[in-house]
Amino acid sequence: MAKKSENVGGKLVTVSVVGLSGTEKEKGQLGVGKSCLCNRFVRTNADDYNVDHISVLSQSDFSGRVVNNDHFLYWGGVQKENDDQEYRFEVIEQTEFVDDACFQPFKVGKTEPYVKRCVATKIQSAEKLMYVCKNQLGIEKEYEQRLMPDGKMTVDGFMCVYDVSLVPGRTWEKQNEITAAILQNILKLKKPVVLVTSKNDESCEQGVREAERLVQRKEFKGSIPIVETSSHDNVNVDQAFFLLAQMIDKTKARIKVANYAEALRIRRETLDFVTEAFTQLIRIHVQDHKEMWSAASKRLSHFPEWIKFVQQFGNDGTQVVYRRHIRRLKEERSAKKLRKQLAKLPQALSRMNLPTEDLQESDWAMVVRQLRTHRDFPVYFSEGRTRDSGSGSGSELDSPLATDATLRLGDRVRYQTLGQSQKIPYEILETNEAAAVFKTFLHEAQEEQRNYEWCQQFKRLLEETGYVTPGKQLSEVRVLLMGRECYEALTEEQQQRVYDQHQRQIQRRAKHNLQELLLEHADLFYHFKSISPTGTITQEDIKEITDVLQDDFRYKMLDRMEQDRKLMLFQHLGFVHCPMREHCPAGSNCLDATLPVILNTRVGSLTSGSESQCQAGPPAAPWALTTDSNQINVIILGYRSIMSYSHTHAPETTPCRANTVTCVARACLLSAYKMRFNT
CATH class of the missing domain: 3.40.50.300 (P-loop containing nucleotide triphosphate hydrolases)
Incomplete structure (x- = not known):
């Protein structure tokens, strides 16, 4: 015993x-x-x-x-x-x-x-x-x-x-x-x-x-x-x-x-549990791929997961797993850098305007050769050559377009400014991952091109059909579009997007035409202003105006947009009764708003001397008068009898004073508005 x-x-x-x-x-x-x-x-x-x-x-x-x-x-x-x-x-x-x-x-x-x-x-x-x-x-x-x-x-x-x-x-x-x-x-x-x-x-x-x-x-x-x-x-x-x-x-x-097979299974489960706990430990506490084994073992040796793993696998086995983890960190770091560089590749391929219509997925080697000889290759790709960091022209060498360069009006932006560290290493183009990115890019580019062509065909179809009017929903005309290849090839989202774009265009055109219709009937609106210049417009007045306009196709085009049509009508009535630049049908092109800006920016006094040169603003317009004059010449272009009207109603003193130009121009335009259909 x-x-x-x-x-x-x-x-x-x-x-x-x-x-x-x-x-x-x-x-x-x-x-x-x-x-x-x-x-x-x-x-x-x-x-x-x-x-x-x-x-x-x-x-x-x-x-x-x-x-x-x-x-x-x-x-x-x-x-x-x-x-x-x-x-x-x-x-x-x-x-x-x-x-x-x-x-x-x-x-x-x-x-x-x-x-x-x-x-x-x-x-x-x-x-x-x-x-x-x-x-x-x-x-x-x-x-x-x-x-x-x-x-x-x-x-x-x-x-x-x-x-x-x-x-x-x-x-x-x-x-x-x-x-x-x-x-x-x-x-x-x-x-x-x-x-x-x-x-x-x-x-x-x-x-x-x-x-x-x-x-x-x-x-x-x-x-x-x-x-x-x-x-x-x-x-x-x-x-x-x-x-x-x-x-x-x-x-x-x-x-x-237990028999050996069952006991071995239990033993392996135990080892797997110990290994998983140890792996989790080093994943949490060892994230620097440069950390040495000696430093890590000293730092983590008091953790129970570390102790148990060393007991089961020994110091050598622990080092093997640790080095495997470090190798994985290095691989992840390299993979992350590779993914970061590959993420730039589609944009570079797109900006270099490579033709993708006739390319195949197997043509990557040929594409690489084309990239190598492309004029913009140095802009987006680097060949690993190092430059003297002390050189003052390094940024210009990195990119033909300097970071702070100012483009003149009309210059074409051909280059994307990239530093050397932002460029894609040329060696990446030789990897299988780059070929895979190219395949995805090629597929997306060709698919995008096909979708664009289908969208354009669908847009032309909408323009050619007469049953798509302003304000009409896609669901109302969907049955009429079924069977058309360009319609069936698009997704519902793409169909709706093209249709909405077309609706915005025809609605904008219809509103513009309605505004023209209102302007063409200026005498009608002016008649109501002359009848009751300080009174209010009644429903009978609105009905009388509507009866005059309702037979015009430009008025009918907005039948499905009744609220918008009423709003435009009321705004026009309000403008006729109380002209304000905020309510002007011309919007931002209203002369009251644009003429002062033109006068302030284009007409300046020319002074002499170095002091005046230092304080002068933009150069005076070539049609400005002498330095001691505040007069300008105003040329008004009119149509038919508007010129004779402006001639008979303009002030006798010509050329007019600068501070009366706005009034004269407004008078001319108002006269033109009143007489538009009297000529």
């Missing part, structure tokens, strides 16, 4: 790990995995796990304090917990060391066969040190030195290892024979034993069947549980020792050990 440890809390369990051992003749080219099983259980951290353990030693190593002239190793102790039960395991490995001089087992005292010697329950070896790894031999002081407690211990249970992998030089019959003999000797001692199948990560079907057949023998059936393990993958190792501890403690509710 497990004993209470005096020094450390938890039940003390001493386990002896046994299995096929000896020379290569007996065990083949490889051992059965006893050392790896002990190593993985006692020192679970990945950095403390060693896969290479040798049994061939020199005489000096065999006589050292680690081996201590014994055919067993003391692996030390470890404290572990299972289901709220703490255990303190002390582990020894029974093996057989071979002399590298004669390749025969070392002879120590009374020589007994391994199958008998390995089942010893009373173990003694004064001053024996804990075994860590093979490199420890000969330099024991450089490793942790822990003595076997009191130089002796009593074995509570056995772990018998059975290799289910195929090993050259070893037969299944030989392993079965040795293992069966060991198990029989253990059962004679009435000590608990667990058969552990090792190397299940490299197992073969025959090895698994041989192990199952072994424990099903009559003498072993029902008394020896079997646990499938893998020390390299750390699968079911702890579970095997916990099961043995419960058997030693005669616990009724024993641990249920």
Whole structure:
């Protein structure tokens, strides 16, 4: 039964790990995995796990304090917990060391066969040190030195290892024979034993069947549980020792050990969870692709996610994942820069006015050659050449158009001002991503051109048809447009956009025509003003005006825009009764608004002397008079009798004074308005 440890809390369990051992003749080219099983259980951290353990030693190593002239190793102790039960395991490995001089087992005292010697329950070896790894031999002081407690211990249970992998030089019959003999000797001692199948990560079907057949023998059936393990993958190792501890403690509710496949799945899920947590940690805290491993490990080593990952994968494995993350950061940075440059490519292709009508997606190489010889190539692309940053003409070299250049009226803007850092590196054009961008650009450009042509055809169709009138909705004429290719080729949004644009044009034209109609009937409006110059216009007056206008097609064109038509009519009446520049039908072209501006900007006094030259505004108009004159000549162009009217009604003093020009012009225009249809 497990004993209470005096020094450390938890039940003390001493386990002896046994299995096929000896020379290569007996065990083949490889051992059965006893050392790896002990190593993985006692020192679970990945950095403390060693896969290479040798049994061939020199005489000096065999006589050292680690081996201590014994055919067993003391692996030390470890404290572990299972289901709220703490255990303190002390582990020894029974093996057989071979002399590298004669390749025969070392002879120590009374020589007994391994199958008998390995089942010893009373173990003694004064001053024996804990075994860590093979490199420890000969330099024991450089490793942790822990003595076997009191130089002796009593074995509570056995772990018998059975290799289910195929090993050259070893037969299944030989392993079965040795293992069966060991198990029989253990059962004679009435000590608990667990058969552990090792190397299940490299197992073969025959090895698994041989192990199952072994424990099903009559003498072993029902008394020896079997646990499938893998020390390299750390699968079911702890579970095997916990099961043995419960058997030693005669616990009724024993641990249920999963088969290897299920246990491996659980193990991988655990590792995936640890990996995901670690990856998330470095994604959050390591965002600089230049940060070194030494700095990052020192900064993050206290995080639980970092500690757990190092325990499971070791320092080397952690560095691999970290470097992969740094490489990903660099790739993301490069990809981001590439995307940023590629985002400029469609605009550059568009501004360079490359013909896209006859191009195909496979013509990218030809397009690159065209770009290279294009006159605007230096404007949008750079070839990686560096320029002297101290040169004052660098910006002009970067772009034919300087940033602060002022274009003269009529100059064509051909170049987009770009600094060297804003230009697209020419090397990007040779990438597959650039070819993909070109394909997208070509498809969009050709699609846009097709849509533009369809829109133009649809617009011409609307102009040619007589059933589309101002104010009529698209839904009212949709049935008349169905079947037309230009209409069917457009989306509803495009159809509505073209139709709305056409409506704005015909409405603007209809309103202009209505305004012309109102002006043509100036005598009618002036008649109402003369009848009641200070009175109000009644509904009967409006009806009388409407009766005169309603038969004109220009009036009828706004039948669907009754509110707009009434508003224009009322505004015109208001303007006739009370002329104001804000209500003038000419809008911004009203003479009252434009003439003062023209006079102020075009007619200036010419002064002499340097002072006047410094204070002078814009140059005087070439038709201005002398410097001491405030007179200008006014030429009024009229039609037919308007000229005679202006001649008879104009002031006798000519040319007129500048401060009376506006009044004269207004009088002339008003006279023209009154007499428009009297001529």
